[in-house]
Amino acid sequence: MSNSIYDIITTRMYLKVFRILVIVFLIPYTLLAQQKSDIPSGLKRFVASVSASKIGEAVAEIDFKRLSKDLYYGRVRWNLSASVQQNAVEVTVIPAFQPNFHWAPHLTPTDNHIIPQHVFRAPALIVADNSYTFSLIPDLDLIKKNSLPWMMDLNARDNRLMLGLGKSKITDHVLYEREIGMTIPSGEMVIGFYLLVSDKAAAIHNPFHRTINFMWTQWGEPLYKVGEPLHQKSMEPYVKHTYEWAFKNWRDAVWQEFDLNGKRVGAPVFIVNTTQSPNYPGQVNEREFRSIWNQAWFNSLRSAQGLYRYALRTHNDTLKQYALMTKELALAFPQTNGLFKSVIAVEMEQVEIDGKKVNRSKSWDTRYFGNSNRNPYTWDARLSPYHIADMSFTAYWMLVWYNELEQDHRLLSYAKNYADALIQLQDAEGFFPAWMNLETLQPMEHLQQSPETSVSVTFLSAMYKATGDVRYLQAAERAMKAVITKIIPQGQWEDFETYWSCSRVGSDKWVGKKVARNNMFKQNTFCIYWTAEALLELYKLTRKKEYLRWGQRTLDELLMAQAIWQPPFIAIRSLGGFGVMNADAEWNDSRQSLFAGLIIEYGKVQKNKQYIQRGLAALRASFTMMYTPLNPSTMKQWQARWPFFGEKDYGFMMENYGHDGVTNDAGLGIGEFTIYDWGNGAAAEAYNRLVDKYGRRFVEEN
Structure with a gap:
């Protein structure tokens, strides 16, 4: 027998033995993993496994409930006889396919980075390939009941999604890394999540639509229907505060007027801070160079149009002249x-x-x-x-x-x-x-x-x-x-x-x-x-x-950045407010006033009631950061941070909340400046424009 024939026979014998070993040893472990994950048959095309870490020595129980054809609820439970010191608890979901599309609300560039609950505005992890897509959505009702911080992670390289518990720290503006020192109390600990799956071409083309629809229906719409995010229905008093603040109480600091090319021009200044308040006991210390901007963010021409509309509606010629001077400046x-x-x-x-x-x-x-x-x-x-x-x-x-x-x-x-x-x-x-x-x-x-x-x-x-x-x-x-x-x-x-x-x-x-x-x-x-x-x-x-x-x-995809709930760890009203990006931390950013009209218009074109609700929620959220008795929860935060504020400061409004990535209920997360053209003036413009377009009844009573 030649050496080559001998080698072939020997190789075939080893392969046969290897296959037997696979059947004897590996298949039972595979079955055991499937039993441990308890994946329902309808999920198996989408999810290969779900596993959970121990808490101390307690092993998790994992079960699923099918809520509808394409929606499942997963529950992970531990029973602890005593409290446990542990840095993290993780539930890992492995897709049954290799996604070519991934989406998460925040970037986690290394294994030490996480997505903390601070950026859970509309939290979901979404994956898709050319045949399948699914979204992992945390149970926000459980987060409201749990005192421990939740977190998520999306590891595309390892094809792994994670939901769990763990503290975080900020190491860049603004990314979050794991932090040590979590104590898990005794008793039952539960992590819950929804899995929204589909193999339909429309859902693969647009993996966001069913996700935003589910989250708004589940959490956003019930809050919207009871009047969130404002404490009162009418936005007209907020607009009045804005213009009294800018053109009366803070006029010396805000309004800029001068001659240019033989014409009298003017506009509100780019930015003012708390040291320019009439109530501030110290010296004015300007934050940035005095300027007026007409750009994609801060646009005095846009804000002036809101003022012009309001002036016509209220027959206020003085405010109209302010608006016209801003138009002249833009043309100059x-x-x-x-x-x-x-x-x-x-x-x-x-x-x-x-x-x-x-x-x-x-x-x-x-x-x-x-x-x-x-x-x-x-x-x-x-x-x-x-x-x-x-x-x-x-x-x-x-x-x-x-x-x-x-x-x-x-x-x-x-x-x-x-x-x-x-x-x-x-x-x-x-x-x-x-x-x-x-x-x-x-x-x-x-x-x-x-x-x-x-x-x-x-x-x-x-x-x-x-x-x-x-x-x-x-x-x-x-x-x-x-x-x-x-x-x-x-x-x-x-x-x-x-x-x-x-x-x-x-x-x-x-x-x-x-x-x-x-x-x-x-x-x-x-x-x-x-x-x-x-x-x-x-x-x-x-x-x-x-x-x-x-x-x-x-x-x-834009609406994945809109808050659809009221987190217990956010001290101001949040429904409808927008975040900025997947590497920043703001809530209720002023861009929502710009977005509101577009969302409503899509609702009109598509005959989609949810879009209309979301657009109006965004408009209302545009006023939630204003210092005024109309916003009692927000006002409390302003007073904690700036106790010298008083009635002449009504209308002062920071552009967002929690900008640096941390908040508490004692003023942390409240800023120190107002950009009229990216804050109260921008919000007032959006309101006045939408009132002109749709009528006050639609804007305030829908």
Whole structure:
């Protein structure tokens, strides 16, 4: 017998023995694992196993209940005879397929990172491939009963989802890592979760829709129907507080007025802080340079439209004149080849008073034009480059003013000059760049192909509607195709705020790349909103169902950042409020006032009552951070943080809550400044615009 034949026979004999060993030894362990996980037959295509760690020596009992065809409830129980010191408790869910799509509310770039309950606004972990999708949703009712902190994790590399208990600490702004030192009390400990599964093509295309629908029905709608998140139904008193605060009680600090090009112009200042309160006992110490912004965040032209609408409704000519001065200021920004800057500011100085140095602004005689300093290149507004999103957003609001308030043809002309320049900047794939060099007017390196393009789609759609010039519609549709193809399917929701505002984690290594462990980009809600808005605008113009289909998917992803419950660890009313991104920690961020109208409009177009409720909840949440007796729980937090506040401060409103990632019921989580154009003034604008569009009865009684 040759050596080669001998080798073949020997190899075959070893393989046969190996197969026998597999049958004898491995199959019983597989059966045991299945029995331990107790996976129902209807779940086995989706979930391979569910396991749980011990608590001390106590072994978990795991059981499932089928609630409907595609919905299951999992319960994990331990019985402890004594309290246990243990750093973490984990329930691990392993998918039965290899997902190519993953979604989680927060990034966990290493095994030591977790998703803490602080960011559980609409908590879920979602996975999908081309055939299956499922969502793991914590039982929020159990979280309300449990004094221990809950957590989640999504490990795409190991195909593992986790829900459990454990403390956390903040190591970046804002990511969370595991912390030691948890004590688990004696008695029964229960972790519960829902599994929402599907093999339908529609659910795989849009893995968010059934998840947001379930969570709103389960937790959000019952709260909405009893009046959350405000303590009273009418928002009109909040709007009155806003304008009395800005133009009466805090007028000296807020309102800026000066002559420019022979015209009297003015607008509320970019930012004020608590040291500028009429009740503050010390010296004013300005937080940032005195300035007025017309950009994609803080936009005085947008806020002025709310003031104009309110002035007409209340027959207040003084407020109307304030609004008109802000319009004049926007029109006074010089254009260079159609492009224009977004900021007008003054010089700053430090002065010493009673031995203490404080920041003060010089007069408007030192004014200069600049751009937003939230960018990758410089913190100096003078040197900051042109930002396309800022210009498109401002030009869009010029068209809103022109179409809805007064047909001042200067607004249309200004916007057209910019639109004609903008369409020349579109690249071969359809994208618009993010930043343009001040000197060369050439695109700069960052975000050359990003969802910031969607802002320009909305603007160009409005230009086509105003002028009938088909060039604008053609450019808008080319841009939208690029965003649909490259951005939406993989969730590449990167914009200026994602990396170059307060949450700069990842700006050195994540831009344009997924966080490998999560198979997700660092994502911001701003550009998700812009894209959902652009898709709806194009659908209304063209009636192409593709735009509505992708628009609803994008909107549903945005709604994963909207709070659908009232957590016991959040001291202010939270229903309807929005978070910012998957690496930040805010609740009730001011962007919700911008989002509200779009969500309602999708509800109208889709005849979807839930969207309408969510949009109105977002609008109401826009006023929950205001210092006023109308918000007793919030007012208590303000007084704990700033005890000198009084009646003249009614209307002061921080842009969000829990910005640094931690809160308590003694003022922690309350900030120290108000941005009128990204706070009370923005909320008032949204309310006034929606009242004009739908009527006060719809807005306040629906």
